[in-house]
Amino acid sequence: MTGWDAAVQRLADGQATLLGLWGEPGVVHLAALEGDALVHLTRASPYPAVSARHPPALRPERAARDLYGLDPEGLPDPRPWLIHGETPTAYKFLPVEGEGLHQIPVGPVHAGIIEPGHFRFTCDGETVVRLEQRLGYTHKGIEALLAGAPIDRAARLAGRISGDSTVAYALAFALAVERAGGVSVPPRAVWLRALAAELERVANHLGDVGAVCNDAAFALMHVHCAALREEVLREAASCCGHRLMMDWVVPGGMAADLPAAAPARLLRLTAELERRFRRLVRLYDGTVSLQDRTVGTGTVAPALAARFGAGGFVGRASGRAFDARRSPGYAPYDALGFAVPTRAEGDVNARVWIRIEEIFASLGLIADILDRLPDGPVRSPLPAAAGEGIALVEGFRGDILAWVRLDGTAVARAHLRDPSWFQWPLLEAAIEGNIVADFPLCNKSFNCSYSGHDL
Numbered sequence: 273m274t275g276w277d278a279a280v281q282r283l284a285d286g287q288a289t290l291l292g293l294w295g296e297p298g299v300v301h302l303a304a305l306e307g308d309a310l311v312h313l314t315r316a317s318p319y320p321a322v323s324a325r326h327p328p329a330l331r332p333e334r335a336a337r338d339l340y341g342l343d344p345e346g347l348p349d350p351r352p353w354l355i356h357g358e359t360p361t362a363y364k365f366l367p368v369e370g371e372g373l374h375q376i377p378v379g380p381v382h383a384g385i386i387e388p389g390h391f392r393f394t395c396d397g398e399t400v401v402r403l404e405q406r407l408g409y410t411h412k413g414i415e416a417l418l419a420g421a422p423i424d425r426a427a428r429l430a431g432r433i434s435g436d437s438t439v440a441y442a443l444a445f446a447l448a449v450e451r452a453g454g455v456s457v458p459p460r461a462v463w464l465r466a467l468a469a470e471l472e473r474v475a476n477h478l479g480d481v482g483a484v485c486n487d488a489a490f491a492l493m494h495v496h497c498a499a500l501r502e503e504v505l506r507e508a509a510s511c512c513g514h515r516l517m518m519d520w521v522v523p524g525g526m527a528a529d530l531p532a533a534a535p536a537r538l539l540r541l542t543a544e545l546e547r548r549f550r551r552l553v554r555l556y557d558g559t560v561s562l563q564d565r566t567v568g569t570g571t572v573a574p575a576l577a578a579r580f581g582a583g584g585f586v587g588r589a590s591g592r593a594f595d596a597r598r599s600p601g602y603a604p605y606d607a608l609g610f611a612v613p614t615r616a617e618g619d620v621n622a623r624v625w626i627r628i629e630e631i632f633a634s635l636g637l638i639a640d641i642l643d644r645l646p647d648g649p650v651r652s653p654l655p656a657a658a659g660e661g662i663a664l665v666e667g668f669r670g671d672i673l674a675w676v677r678l679d680g681t682a683v684a685r686a687h688l689r690d691p692s693w694f695q696w697p698l699l700e701a702a703i704e705g706n707i708v709a710d711f712p713l714c715n716k717s718f719n720c721s722y723s724g725h726d727l
Contacts, residue, residue: 283322283329286579290304292332295342299317300344309600317342317343318345319345332689338355339354379391388410400705414433420683427522430674431521434690440472442520446524451661453659461651465526466605493562500545510531510534538638545635546632556628567619568619569619570706582698585630588612588615589617589618591618600664607644610636623717624717659677675687691724
């Protein structure tokens with residue numbers, strides 16, 4: 273049995289977790305996590321469909337088929353995924369069978385200012401019996417834009433794949449480039465990267481907690497969480513000149529050092545956030561009408577979360593205690609103590625509580641990082657290099673995979689995989705048996721990225 277076949281067998285047996293599957297002309301790539309080891313394999317096309325034995329590979333294989341013409345043998349679902357036909361009606365949704373069932377199409381244009389995606393509900397009265405997603409509306413040709421781009425331009429593109437995760441994407445790309453080129457990053461830059469990542473995590477979790485409550489008609493939490501998020505964004509702007517910290521993390525280190533006044537300001541911010549957010553948590557936990565909407569709604573079974581390798585709060589709310597900061601791990605988190613909260617319920621309430629606990633954990637990490645921040649330079653030069661690098665980074669949604677092949681001072685090929693690839697399918701499962709009116713609540717509790725998925 274070849275290395276590829278053995279890896280696919282371990283995926284099918286549940287002994288490994290699929291991290292990504294992607295293509296380039298004539299070649300398919302597979303990345304998996306086996307224990308603490310990140311395994312990367314390639315195989316010439318044509319090849320037997322991985323999804324025939326391990327269903328989580330289906331959407332990535334359909335995407336690789338769209339983008340590179342790779343046509344795996346025995347692909348269970350040959351419909352296009354990222355690339356749309358000339359008209360929306362060209363896509364054939366799964367047939368509906370059963371007495372009294374009806375369909376409700378939603379999107380891709382939505383009532384709010386959000387990214388586009390289509391959701392096709394099959395319902396029995398108000399109860400959802402099946403949800404089928406259609407994504408790809410924000411496809412931008414990212415991999416084609418990265419191919420041949422100078423490293424600095426490619427880094428800017430990587431940081432814009434999903435703007436709410438710009439730090440995490442930039443860090444994943446930078447680590448992959450640095451491993452491909454054998455570059456050592458100054459210690460101060462390593463710790464500043466973690467500082468930026470934790471600020472990004474806090475800001476996004478605050479926004480999500482408020483937004484979930486808003487979809488349960490509890491606008492008070494939404495307003496207060498939005499105000500706290502705004503304070504984080506303002507301090508982030510004072511650190512690097514950009515509210516989302518875009519382009520602060522770069523291959524080789526950081527684009528700029530932390531201003532002299534920033535540590536004291538950030539320490540005051542963390543203390544204030546912890547005090548004020550604890551009051552909001554008590555409000556969330558003590559509002560019976562809110563709990564009535566979130567508890568038991570949109571449940572993901574632990575076995576399903578484990579099979580799909582769901583990362584972030586989606587996986588941890590269903591008992592999967594995985595965090596890329598710990599396994600495979602990367603500096604400086606190997607020198608930092610932090611909790612990785614998990615819950616077993618797998619419902620909307622559990623996904624909210626994971627975010628709540630992670631906010632407090634990240635506030636503690638920020639204070640610890642500032643206390644231990646070393647002195648020194650923040651950037652190393654990048655030599656011209658030819659090689660490949662792969663990295664796994666923990667963003668606020670979960671693990672982000674980056675693979676890069678360098679050709680001198682340019683990127684020959686690159687692939688970045690958003691955690692939403694393995695979370696979107698679970699949303700289809702989570703909504704089954706719930707009422708249509710609970711879909712916005714379930715959807716927001718997942719908060720999957722359209723742009724990060726669509727590439």
